[in-house]
Amino acid sequence: MNEPAVESISIRMLRPHLRDLPDFPLPEGFALRLYRPGDVQSWLAIHHLAEFLIPREQMNQELFDKQFGYDLAAMESRCFFLVCPDGRDVGTATAWYDDDFFGRSIGRVHWVAIVPEFQGRGLAKPLMAAVLRRLAESHGRAYLSTNSPRIPAIRLYMDLGFAPWIATPEHARGWAQVRQRLSHPLLDAPPLTPREL
Numbered sequence: 001m002n003e004p005a006v007e008s009i010s011i012r013m014l015r016p017h018l019r020d021l022p023d024f025p026l027p028e029g030f031a032l033r034l035y036r037p038g039d040v041q042s043w044l045a046i047h048h049l050a051e052f053l054i055p056r057e058q059m060n061q062e063l064f065d066k067q068f069g070y071d072l073a074a075m076e077s078r079c080f081f082l083v084c085p086d087g088r089d090v091g092t093a094t095a096w097y098d099d100d101f102f103g104r105s106i107g108r109v110h111w112v113a114i115v116p117e118f119q120g121r122g123l124a125k126p127l128m129a130a131v132l133r134r135l136a137e138s139h140g141r142a143y144l145s146t147n148s149p150r151i152p153a154i155r156l157y158m159d160l161g162f163a164p165w166i167a168t169p170e171h172a173r174g175w176a177q178v179r180q181r182l183s184h185p186l187l188d189a190p191p192l193t194p195r196e197l
Helices: 040-050 061-078 124-138 151-159 169-179
Strands: 010-015 031-034 079-083 089-101 104-114 142-147 163-165
Touching: 010 151, 010 169, 031 061, 031 124, 040 061, 040 079, 040 089, 040 104, 061 079, 061 089, 079 124, 089 124, 104 124, 124 151, 142 151, 163 169
Parallel strands: 104 142
Antiparallel strands: 010 142, 010 163, 031 079, 079 089, 089 104
């Protein structure tokens, strides 16, 4: 019997500091590289394979341009690609920024994806560790946005020190949904709020 569909609710998570960052080695044969001009097609190809909540037709050049096009120069030091042993790009994540997050400038983990064939191979933590190290070069804290059905990703982010952050009733509703499907020590603590910024 199929599990009923879970409503997708946008949630946010905050890492209140970027000290004591974890370090995870990549499995043998894998490497990380930074964005190069023209990598948008590789970025889109990864997200086409990995994304299950956003319709494929919406994962396009226009979306990329909206998310990153206003500062492509920054991509060259902030956007990471995960490269498999045969040279293919199989994952990506960006150590981005938000200059007006509730009136503050803050780092942002943005658009994390690993193609399904390479999920579950110990690659997400090294990719995220690289993103966090880059964020720490420019920011004191970081946030990310995700969706309530992405339970494996939420667990990973919590393991890396990102705590639930609630600023709206919608966030609270999303986190209530997550608590029904995930057990984690950070879910037992009071959520962070805009007061913590």
